Amino acid sequence: MRTRTPQNRKFLEYMGANWAKQKDxxxxxxxxxxxxxxxxxxxxxxxxxxxxxxxxxxxxxxxxxxxxxxxxxxxxxxxxxxxxxxxxxxxxxxxxxxxxxxxxxxxxxxxxxxxxxxxxxxxxxxxxxxxxxxxxxxxxxxxxxxxxxxxxxxxxxxxxxxxxxxxxxxxxxxxxxxxLRLVKDSYEIAEMRKAVAASVMGFESAAKSLKQAVGHQRGERIVETAFYAEARINGNGLGYDTIAASGPHACTLHWITNDGPVNKNDLILLDAGVEVDSLYTADVTRTLPVSGKFTHIQRKIYDAVLEAADAAFKVAKPGVKFSDVHQAAMNVIAKKTAEWGLIGISAEESMKQDVQLHRRWMVHGTSHHLGLDVHDCAQARREMYVDGILQPGMIFTIEPGLYFHQDDLSVPKEYRGIGVRIEDDVLVTKSGVENLTAALPRKSTDVEKWLAKFI
Missing domain, CATH: 3.40.350.10 (Creatinase/prolidase N-terminal domain)
Incomplete structure (x- = not known):
C-alpha cells in the first residue's frame, strides 16, 4: 500500500532547504x-x-x-x-x-x-x-x-x-x-537518414538473434526485442509496433502479437523502424530465410516481389503521379500470378479496374509518405497525395508483397503459409529516387550472403 507524503509545514520547510543552487x-x-x-x-x-x-x-x-x-x-x-x-x-x-x-x-x-x-x-x-x-x-x-x-x-x-x-x-x-510535410526540407532529410541508419543496426541485431529465436516457443519476441534494444539505444524508440512474423504469421499484414515460434525452415518477415529523438521514423521490411537459404518456392515468391519493387523504383521520379508507383508494382504482381496460373485470366484482364483478381494476394498499397508519422501527411487531400505529382524532397516507401494464407485453397499447397514483403524508404531526387535503405540487401542471393555473417 502506498503511503502519503507528509504535508505538514515543518516537513515542507525541511524538504525545501539545503539544496545546491541549480545551474540553468x-x-x-x-x-x-x-x-x-x-x-x-x-x-x-x-x-x-x-x-x-x-x-x-x-x-x-x-x-x-x-x-x-x-x-x-x-x-x-x-x-x-x-x-x-x-x-x-x-x-x-x-x-x-x-x-x-x-x-x-x-x-x-x-x-x-x-x-x-x-x-x-x-x-x-x-x-x-x-x-x-x-x-x-x-x-x-x-x-x-x-x-x-x-x-x-x-x-x-x-x-x-x-x-x-x-x-x-x-x-x-x-x-x-x-x-506542408509532403516535401521535406534538408533538416528533415538528414533526420530521416539518421532514422534509417539506426534501423539498419536494428535489422543487424535482429538477424543475429535468429539462432536464439529458433526453437523458442516465443521466438518472434526474441527477434522483436533485439530490434527494440537498438531502437532505444540509437533513437527515441520504435516508430510503430514491430511486426516480427515468422512462417504463416507473415501473411497477417499487421501481425504485432509476435508470440509465435521461429522455425528453421520459415521465412520471417520483419517490419520495423527506429524513431530518432527528432521524432522522424524509418519504416523498413525485409523477409529473411531463417535457415540462411531460401527454398525453391520461397525464392520464387521473393524474387517476384523484388521484381515488383524494382518496377516501382524504375518509374518513381519527379513529374509522375504518386499512384503510378503502385500501378507499376501491380503490373508485375498481376503478371506473376497469371504466369503461375493462379487467377485463370491474363494479367491485362486482371489489371482492369473492375477485375483486380491479383489483389487477392496483395490487398495493401505499394507506398505511403514517411516522416514524423510512419504514415505521414495523412490529412492531405487526395489530389495532393494519391493523385499528387512526385517532387524532389518527398520521402515515401516502396513495399510490394505477396501473402498466401495457410487456408487459401486457390493456390497450390506449396505456396500456402508463405508471406513476403520488401520495403524500402526512398527520397525523390531531381532525376529519380535514392534508396535510403540500400544498406540492407534486397536480392535473394545478397540476403543469403548478408545472413551468413550473423547466423
Whole structure:
C-alpha cells in the first residue's frame, strides 16, 4: 500500500532547504530552429489574420496511474522543432494578425525546490520524473518566445474567440499542416537518414538473434526485442509496433502479437523502424530465410516481389503521379500470378479496374509518405497525395508483397503459409529516387550472403 507524503509545514520547510543552487545554463540554438520558423511562417501566411493553436497533447494513461512513454503531436513537433524532450501539455500559438506573425510556446516550466510539486506530485514532480527545462532554456533552444503554461488560460481570454483556430477542431488547418510535410526540407532529410541508419543496426541485431529465436516457443519476441534494444539505444524508440512474423504469421499484414515460434525452415518477415529523438521514423521490411537459404518456392515468391519493387523504383521520379508507383508494382504482381496460373485470366484482364483478381494476394498499397508519422501527411487531400505529382524532397516507401494464407485453397499447397514483403524508404531526387535503405540487401542471393555473417 502506498503511503502519503507528509504535508505538514515543518516537513515542507525541511524538504525545501539545503539544496545546491541549480545551474540553468542556456543551450545552443538547435539546428532545427530556422526550419521550424520557416514552417510557422508558411502557416501564418496561409491563415493571415488568424490565431492558430497547436497542442502537444497530454500524457496518455496506460493503466491507473501509469502512462505510456510521452510523444508530442507531430504537427506541434514539426512547427516547433521540439522532439522527444517536449514537455507534456505544451501549446504553440501562432498569432498571424499583425504585419509580422508572432509565435510563442506555453509550457510547464520546472518548479522550484520550495514547491511541494517538487517531491509530492508523482505525475510531474522533479523528484519523481526528473527536472523540466526553464522557459529561458526552451526559448534559447528553439529560438521562440516562451511563457508559463499557468498563464495560458488567461492569455486565451484576451483574444477574440472568432479569430482562434485550434488544430484539434479545424480540418482545414489540419489539412494544410499535413500537406506542408509532403516535401521535406534538408533538416528533415538528414533526420530521416539518421532514422534509417539506426534501423539498419536494428535489422543487424535482429538477424543475429535468429539462432536464439529458433526453437523458442516465443521466438518472434526474441527477434522483436533485439530490434527494440537498438531502437532505444540509437533513437527515441520504435516508430510503430514491430511486426516480427515468422512462417504463416507473415501473411497477417499487421501481425504485432509476435508470440509465435521461429522455425528453421520459415521465412520471417520483419517490419520495423527506429524513431530518432527528432521524432522522424524509418519504416523498413525485409523477409529473411531463417535457415540462411531460401527454398525453391520461397525464392520464387521473393524474387517476384523484388521484381515488383524494382518496377516501382524504375518509374518513381519527379513529374509522375504518386499512384503510378503502385500501378507499376501491380503490373508485375498481376503478371506473376497469371504466369503461375493462379487467377485463370491474363494479367491485362486482371489489371482492369473492375477485375483486380491479383489483389487477392496483395490487398495493401505499394507506398505511403514517411516522416514524423510512419504514415505521414495523412490529412492531405487526395489530389495532393494519391493523385499528387512526385517532387524532389518527398520521402515515401516502396513495399510490394505477396501473402498466401495457410487456408487459401486457390493456390497450390506449396505456396500456402508463405508471406513476403520488401520495403524500402526512398527520397525523390531531381532525376529519380535514392534508396535510403540500400544498406540492407534486397536480392535473394545478397540476403543469403548478408545472413551468413550473423547466423
Amino acid at each position: 545554463s542556456l543551450p545552443k540554438k538547435s539546428a532545427v530552429a530556422k526550419y521550424a520558423s520557416a514552417r510557422r511562417d508558411a502557416v501564418a501566411k496561409k491563415f493571415k489574420g488568424q490565431i492558430l493553436v497547436f497542442e502537444a497533447g497530454a500524457a496518455k494513461v496506460r493503466s491507473n496511474d501509469t502512462n505510456y512513454m510521452y510523444r508530442a503531436h507531430s504537427a506541434f513537433s514539426h512547427l516547433t522543432g521540439w522532439g522527444s524532450a517536449t514537455v507534456p501539455d505544451s501549446v504553440l500559438v501562432i498569432d498571424a494578425r499583425g504585419k509580422t506573425s508572432k509565435s510563442m510556446i506555453f509550457l510547464r516550466e520546472t518548479a522550484g525546490h520550495d514547491s511541494d510539486e517538487f517531491f509530492a506530485n508523482a505525475a510531474i514532480g522533479e523528484f519523481w520524473v526528473g527536472k523540466r527545462p526553464s522557459l529561458k532554456q526552451v526559448s534559447a533552444l528553439l529560438d521562440i518566445q516562451t511563457r508559463s503554461l499557468t498563464s495560458y488560460k488567461a492569455f486565451l481570454k484576451t483574444l477574440p474567440k472568432e479569430k482562434i483556430r485550434n488544430l484539434n477542431k479545424d480540418a482545414e488547418l489540419a489539412q494544410f499542416v499535413s500537406e
